[in-house]
Amino acid sequence: MEIIKHPQKSEWGNLCLRPTKDTKSLTASVSSIIERVKNKGDEALRSFCQEFDGYAPDNFRVSEAEINESENKISPLLKQAIEQAKHNITTFHTEQLLEEKRIQTTSGVVCWQKQVAIEKVGLYIPGGSAPLFSTVLMLGIPAKIAECSDIVLCTPANNKGEIHPAILYAAKIVGISNVFKIGGAQAIAAMAYGTESIPKVYKIFGPGNQYVTTAKQLVSLNNVAIDMPAGPSEVAIIADAEANAVFVAADMLSQAEHGTDSQTILITDNEQLIDNVIEEIEKQLPVLPRNEIAKQALEHSKIILVKDMEEAVLFSNEYAPEHLILSLRNDESIAECITNAGSVFLGNYSPESAGDYVSGTNHTLPTNGYAKMYSGVNIDSFTRKITFQKITREGLKNIGNAIEIMAANEGLDAHKNAVTLRLDYDEDENNF
Amino acid sequence: MEIIKHPQKSEWGNLCLRPTKDTKSLTASVSSIIERVKNKGDEALRSFCQEFDGYAPDNFRVSEAEINESENKISPLLKQAIEQAKHNITTFHTEQLLEEKRIQTTSGVVCWQKQVAIEKVGLYIPGGSAPLFSTVLMLGIPAKIAECSDIVLCTPANNKGEIHPAILYAAKIVGISNVFKIGGAQAIAAMAYGTESIPKVYKIFGPGNQYVTTAKQLVSLNNVAIDMPAGPSEVAIIADAEANAVFVAADMLSQAEHGTDSQTILITDNEQLIDNVIEEIEKQLPVLPRNEIAKQALEHSKIILVKDMEEAVLFSNEYAPEHLILSLRNDESIAECITNAGSVFLGNYSPESAGDYVSGTNHTLPTNGYAKMYSGVNIDSFTRKITFQKITREGLKNIGNAIEIMAANEGLDAHKNAVTLRLDYDEDENNF
Numbered sequence: 041m042e043i044i045k046h047p048q049k050s051e052w053g054n055l056c057l058r059p060t061k062d063t064k065s066l067t068a069s070v071s072s073i074i075e076r077v078k079n080k081g082d083e084a085l086r087s088f089c090q091e092f093d094g095y096a097p098d099n100f101r102v103s104e105a106e107i108n109e110s111e112n113k114i115s116p117l118l119k120q121a122i123e124q125a126k127h128n129i130t131t132f133h134t135e136q137l138l139e140e141k142r143i144q145t146t147s148g149v150v151c152w153q154k155q156v157a158i159e160k161v162g163l164y165i166p167g168g169s170a171p172l173f174s175t176v177l178m179l180g181i182p183a184k185i186a187e188c189s190d191i192v193l194c195t196p197a198n199n200k201g202e203i204h205p206a207i208l209y210a211a212k213i214v215g216i217s218n219v220f221k222i223g224g225a226q227a228i229a230a231m232a233y234g235t236e237s238i239p240k241v242y243k244i245f246g247p248g249n250q251y252v253t254t255a256k257q258l259v260s261l262n263n264v265a266i267d268m269p270a271g272p273s274e275v276a277i278i279a280d281a282e283a284n285a286v287f288v289a290a291d292m293l294s295q296a297e298h299g300t301d302s303q304t305i306l307i308t309d310n311e312q313l314i315d316n317v318i319e320e321i322e323k324q325l326p327v328l329p330r331n332e333i334a335k336q337a338l339e340h341s342k343i344i345l346v347k348d349m350e351e352a353v354l355f356s357n358e359y360a361p362e363h364l365i366l367s368l369r370n371d372e373s374i375a376e377c378i379t380n381a382g383s384v385f386l387g388n389y390s391p392e393s394a395g396d397y398v399s400g401t402n403h404t405l406p407t408n409g410y411a412k413m414y415s416g417v418n419i420d421s422f423t424r425k426i427t428f429q430k431i432t433r434e435g436l437k438n439i440g441n442a443i444e445i446m447a448a449n450e451g452l453d454a455h456k457n458a459v460t461l462r463l464d465y466d467e468d469e470n471n472f
Numbered sequence: 473m474e475i476i477k478h479p480q481k482s483e484w485g486n487l488c489l490r491p492t493k494d495t496k497s498l499t500a501s502v503s504s505i506i507e508r509v510k511n512k513g514d515e516a517l518r519s520f521c522q523e524f525d526g527y528a529p530d531n532f533r534v535s536e537a538e539i540n541e542s543e544n545k546i547s548p549l550l551k552q553a554i555e556q557a558k559h560n561i562t563t564f565h566t567e568q569l570l571e572e573k574r575i576q577t578t579s580g581v582v583c584w585q586k587q588v589a590i591e592k593v594g595l596y597i598p599g600g601s602a603p604l605f606s607t608v609l610m611l612g613i614p615a616k617i618a619e620c621s622d623i624v625l626c627t628p629a630n631n632k633g634e635i636h637p638a639i640l641y642a643a644k645i646v647g648i649s650n651v652f653k654i655g656g657a658q659a660i661a662a663m664a665y666g667t668e669s670i671p672k673v674y675k676i677f678g679p680g681n682q683y684v685t686t687a688k689q690l691v692s693l694n695n696v697a698i699d700m701p702a703g704p705s706e707v708a709i710i711a712d713a714e715a716n717a718v719f720v721a722a723d724m725l726s727q728a729e730h731g732t733d734s735q736t737i738l739i740t741d742n743e744q745l746i747d748n749v750i751e752e753i754e755k756q757l758p759v760l761p762r763n764e765i766a767k768q769a770l771e772h773s774k775i776i777l778v779k780d781m782e783e784a785v786l787f788s789n790e791y792a793p794e795h796l797i798l799s800l801r802n803d804e805s806i807a808e809c810i811t812n813a814g815s816v817f818l819g820n821y822s823p824e825s826a827g828d829y830v831s832g833t834n835h836t837l838p839t840n841g842y843a844k845m846y847s848g849v850n851i852d853s854f855t856r857k858i859t860f861q862k863i864t865r866e867g868l869k870n871i872g873n874a875i876e877i878m879a880a881n882e883g884l885d886a887h888k889n890a891v892t893l894r895l896d897y898d899e900d901e902n903n904f
Contacts, residue, residue, distance in 0.1 A: 118881050121874035128577035128871070135575050136585065144569050145560035145832035153568065156811055158845050170882045206881055208812045242845040244586040261689055261701075265845035268691075285904070286897070290890040297886040329885050375860060379588055386862040391890040394863055397878045400577035401859040412672040413590050413697035415856040424847040427833040428807060430818040431826055437828045439560070442553035446829045449550050449638060453761050454729040458722040458823040465718070472718070 041338050043314060045345040050240035055342065056359045058271060058303060058408050063254050070225045070254045082236045088226040094199040100237040102203060102219040110208035122210060124179055125398045132400030133182045134342035136419035148435020153425045156440075158265075160190040160239065161422060162231035163216075164246030167196035171204035173248070174396065178403050179245045179417065186422035190214050192231060196223025203441055223254035224248075232259035243267070245404070245417065267417055271408030274303035275392055276361035276381075278352045278374065279317075281310045283367035284388055287318035288313070291365055291391055296337035297330040304341035305359065307352045314343050346394050353377045360411040363392045382411045436462055473753075473770050475746060477777040479759035488791045490703060490735060490840050493668035495686050502657045502686045514668045520658040526631040532669040534635060534651040542640035552727065554642060557609055557830045562830030565614045568851035577609035580867020585857045590697075592622040592671065593854060595648075596678030599628035599655050603636035604679070606828065609676045610835050611849065612646035618854035623648050624663055624671055628655020656680075657687035664691035675699070676848065677836070699849055703840030706735035707824055708793035708813075710784045710806065711749075715743045716820055720745070721752035723797055723823055728769035729762040736773035737791065739784045746775050785809045792843040795824045814843045868894055 047055060076084040082100070089096040099208040111119070138155040145151055163179045165172055176193070183191050193216050197203050203221060211219050220238055222230060227238075228248075232242030243265040244256055253270045253324050260266045279288050292304045296355045309312060321338070325331050346352045352373060356364060360380035368374060371386040378384055382405030395401045404417035415421075431439075447455035464472045479487060508516040514532070543551070555667045570587040571638040577583055595611045597604055608625070615623050619848045625648050629635050635653060643651050652670055654662060659670075659679075665670030675697040676688055691700045706728040711720050724736045738749060753770065757763050778784045785806060788796060792812035800806060803818040810816055814837030815827050827833045836849035847853075863871075879887035896904045 092509070101664055114881075117877050121877040124578075124871065125878065128581070131577045132575050132583050135573055141567055143564050143832070145563045146556075149560070149826075149831050151564050151832045153850065159811060160844075170884060174878055174882060228625065263841065265842075284897070286893055287890070290886065290893050294884070294886040294890045297884060324886075324889065328889070329883070334886060372860070378858065379591060381858055383859040383861070386860060387864075389865050389868045389894055390861050390863040391868075391894065393875050393879055393887040393890045394581070394868065394871065395859070395861055396875075397888060398874045399581050399861050399863065400575070400583045401861055403862040404547060409695065410697075411856070411858075412592075413856065416859060418585065418857055418859075420852060420857070424843070424845070425850055425852070426810065426813055426843075427815040427827070427848060427850075428818060428833050429815070429822050429827055429833055430803070431831065432819075433821050433823040436821045436823075436826070439556065439826065442556040442830045443823075443828075445549050445553040445824050446557065446606055449546075450604060450606060451761070452602060452729055454722065454726040454756075454766065455825040457632055457760070457830060458719070458726045458825045461718055461722050462821055462823065465716070 041318065041341050041342060043343045043345070044114050046347065047344065052355060055344065056409065059301060061250065063250060066250055066254045067258070068276055070251055070258060073225045074229040074255060074258060077226050077235065078233045085226055085230055085235060086220055088224065089222065092224055093196055095197060095201050097197060097201050097221045100220045100222050101207065102221060104217070107208050107212050107217070109221065110205035110212060113205035114209055118206060119209065121315045122173070122177070122213065125174070126181060126213060128398055128400035129177055129181045130185065133185050133419055137185065146435060146438050148432040148438055149429070151427065151429045153427055155423045156426050157186040157188045157423050158243050159188060160241040162192045162194065162241035162244045163421055164227060164244060164248055164252060165193060165195040165207060166248050166252070167198065171206050173204070173206040173210040174403065175246060176207055176210035176214060180211065180216050182402070182417065182419050183422050184215055186419055188422055190239060190241065191218060192241055193219045194222050194227040194231060197221040225251040228252055228255035228259060232264040257409060267404060267406070268406055268414045269410055272301040272303060273298045274361055274407055275363040275365065276305040276307060276359055277365040277367060278356055278358050279308045279313055279370040280349060281313065282369045285313055285316035285320045287388055287391070288317050288322055288367055292321060292341065293324055293328065294391070294393055296334035296341065297328060300333055300336040302337040304337065306343045306360065307346060307348055307355055309348050309352060311345060312409070316347065344378055349374060360409045362405045362407045363409060365392060380412050382406050382416045433467070473773050473775060474751065475775045475777070476589040478779065479776065484787060484790050487776065488841065491733060493682065495682060498682055499690070502683055502690060505657045506661040506687060506690060509658050509667065510665045517654055517658055517667060520656065521654065524656055524715065527629060527633050528628060529633050529653045532652045532654050534640065534653060536649070539640050539644050539649070539651065542637035542644060545637035546641055550638060551641065554605070554609065554645065557606070557730055558613060559647060560830055560832035561609055561613045562617065565617050565851055569617065578867060578870050580864040580870055581861065583859065583861045585859055587855045589620045589855050589860050590675050591617040591620060593620045594624045594626065594673035594676045596659060596676060596680055596684060597625060597627040597639060598680050598684070599630065603638050605636070605638035607640040607678060608639055608642035608646060612643065612648050614655060614834070614849065614851050615854050616647055616650055618851055622671060622673065622674055623650060625651045626654050626659040626663060626670070627651070628720045629653040656903055657683040660684055660687035660691060664696040671891045699836060699840050699853055701840070701842055704733040704735060705730045706793055706839055707795040707797060708737040708739060708788050709797040710788055711738060711740045711745055712781060712800040713745065714801045717745055717748035717752050719820055719823070720749050720799055721756055724753060724773065725756055725760065725766055726823070726825055728766035728773065729760060732765055732768040734769040736769065737793070738775045739778060739787055741778055741780050741784060743777060746777065752841055763810055781806060792841045793835045794839045794843060799823060812844045814838050814848045
């Protein structure tokens with residue numbers, strides 16, 4: 041862990057840098073996977089499954105029976121927890137639906153926006169050591185609230201052809217029935233272009249390894265949208281003398297256990313807290329099952345001592361963390377000053393894990409400084425806002441002249457003409 | 473103009489195809505422009521200006537005097553028209569600002585979204601034959617309403633070093649003072665990476681030629697966001713027996729004059745209307761100043777005869793037009809069925825030109841079928857929605873167990889621990 045005391049503003053840029061990954065080396069191999077899936081469909085998927093996962097299913101689609109059986113394979117306590125999370129995520133995301141407001145901008149000129157679901161969406165859920173059933177909730181619930189009509193979920197099976205039952209159960213209670221056993225870049229390509237088994241979608245969501253991330257970027261250049269660019273998970277904690285070192289240490293560790301490339305930054309104006317947090321980390325770390333991962337992640341984590349909370353906020357806004365925890369006295373007023381972050385956790389009893397699972401906010405958030413320009417996943421991510429306008433004859437009289445003048449000045453006379461002909465038209469006589 | 477009568481559903485896919493442009497050939501040359509600007513800054517910009525525009529300004533920044541003088545170089549009528557457009561665009565976009573709503577998802581667990589401006593945005597306005605001052609309004613006004621703090625506008629100067637006064641005037645009344653004389657892929661690179669003169673931004677907006685579009689796509693892979701992928705402009709018109717052939721022809725021509733690659737589609741259930749529209753086009757076309765462009769665009773435009781309005785809507789939703797005009801009896805009820813479009817114009821007196829300039833809706837819209845997954849530019853485009861949560865001790869007791877169970881089942885024990893330690897903590901005794 042690196043401790044940086046009172047860095048000069050000129051050093052901030054470097055302190056905010058994330059480790060850059062050279063994904064260019066992956067581009068060629070991922071491109072070739074995408075091309076093969078695009079051209080050969082299921083046949084290519086089967087051969088990649090065999091090659092990468094050691095198992096190629098006869099049928100990519102998970103059967104209704106498999107989905108239904110998942111319920112018997114997980115504990116009642118986990119089912120209850122998932123239900124509670126579902127309730128809160130549903131409550132928070134439903135409130136994001138837009139009401140249609142008709143706006144009269146000029147007499148006779150009425151304009152409105154309508155929030156309309158993206159019809160076909162694809163959700164990617166990684167396999168690997170941790171079964172991310174929570175991500176099924178975080179992507180599936182807003183897709184359902186938005187009323188996306190076709191929701192496809194791809195996730196890799198293990199080498200026995202099984203998917204973790206908690207993933208299937210989460211899909212079931214969200215109401216997703218199109219679940220397919222396929223992972224990696226090939227799954228992204230399948231959803232982007234469609235195969236005999238996997239339906240093509242318009243937008244692809246979800247986390248994944250570097251192959252998945254690269255595949256998402258590549259297909260996004262060709263008629264498929266993606267949720268956002270992805271990088272390693274990260275947290276920044278702004279803490280003052282009021283912070284509880286035990287909690288701060290626990291929050292840093294919960295980020296660090298994600299992966300060896302996880303980013304953890306503590307920003308504080310209190311030197312004593314730094315000592316206390318380090319001591320606490322040393323206490324909590326050894327007993328964690330994933331302590332080897334967390335240890336490596338902590339090696340490149342940073343503790344930054346600043347002169348006051350104002351400087352802490354400035355630094356944090358420059359860093360633009362995915363998660364930001366405010367463990368400090370004036371959390372509400374400091375929160376008002378946060379301009380760049382994915383999700384903000386106020387006070388001593390709002391750990392990041394709450395937002396990761398149950399509180400109701402989404403955990404799919406911008407990393408790698410992308411919080412400066414991207415939102416986390418929310419209802420907007422699954423919808424578009426289509427604009428409408430209805431202009432009466434009187435309304436067109438009110439704005440027609442301005443249109444004609446502007447069009448003529450842009451050298452677009454046919455644009456002008458479309459107005460002139462309407463204004464000249466005599467409705468009663470049906471002539472011009 | 474191709475007339476297709478009662479196409480089979482199996483043919484729809486082909487009828488909806490846009491001409492594909494091979495931009496791969498541009499990637500290499502645009503990449504090298506971007507690299508040079510990234511490495512050499514203003515020096516590279518100057519040499520590209522000289523090479524491509526035949527003029528390299530001493531100072532890229534447009535002076536305050538130049539901006540102020542613009543007011544004297546355009547007609548009072550145009551100024552008035554621009555003011556009227558500004559009023560309506562402001563009215564419509566201001567209504568899109570989100571009110572903060574605090575949601576209690578569980579007792580003691582309060583979550584909210586806050587709409588926060590993207591701090592640094594770059595607007596690109598192309599040069600060329602038509603001075604697109606309307607686009608300055610369409611991008612600049614929502615950026616101002618969103619309260620983006622740094623707004624940069626790049627637009628190429630002519631070979632005398634001048635920018636069209638209407639563009640400068642529009643910038644002035646919107647309140648944009650950072651205007652730079654630079655165009656093309658090099659302008660996009662400058663805003664993406666920053667140079668000595670041009671500030672780096674977080675998100676780049678605006679139309680442009682294939683070089684600009686390719687540059688936007690390339691920089692979007694590296695820490696800069698863009699508004700949306702761009703293609704040639706397009707309109708679809710759904711018309712029934714009630715439509716006025718004169719208006720329909722005028723609307724088709726106003727799209728066709730944009731460029732030889734503009735897309736125009738008329739979808740109707742009325743054969744007589746087809747004859748009338750073709751006759752009208754032949755009448756209106758020859759007198760248009762840009763009739764050569766329009767003529768070429770019309771060569772690849774299509775008229776599609778369908779059996780009824782239901783089929784018309786299905787086809788239009790499959791095509792996903794940038795602009796959709798509903799010239800028909802039941803425009804309001806048909807509008808309810810539109811799921812894929814950028815902006816929809818209802819009735820006989822809502823020409824596309826109204827939305828292009830004055831009605832208040834935005835004219836920066838998704839083309840090339842991207843209306844299936846992207847919105848047009850709106851306030852969301854200039855903001856992010858940051859989520860916040862504040863949980864009380866009681867609140868964490870209410871959801872803590874669910875978090876612990878889910879975290880443990882995902883194999884993330886440190887996530888669980890961050891909750892357990894808080895629940896175990898005795899505030900009064902200050903111990904665990």
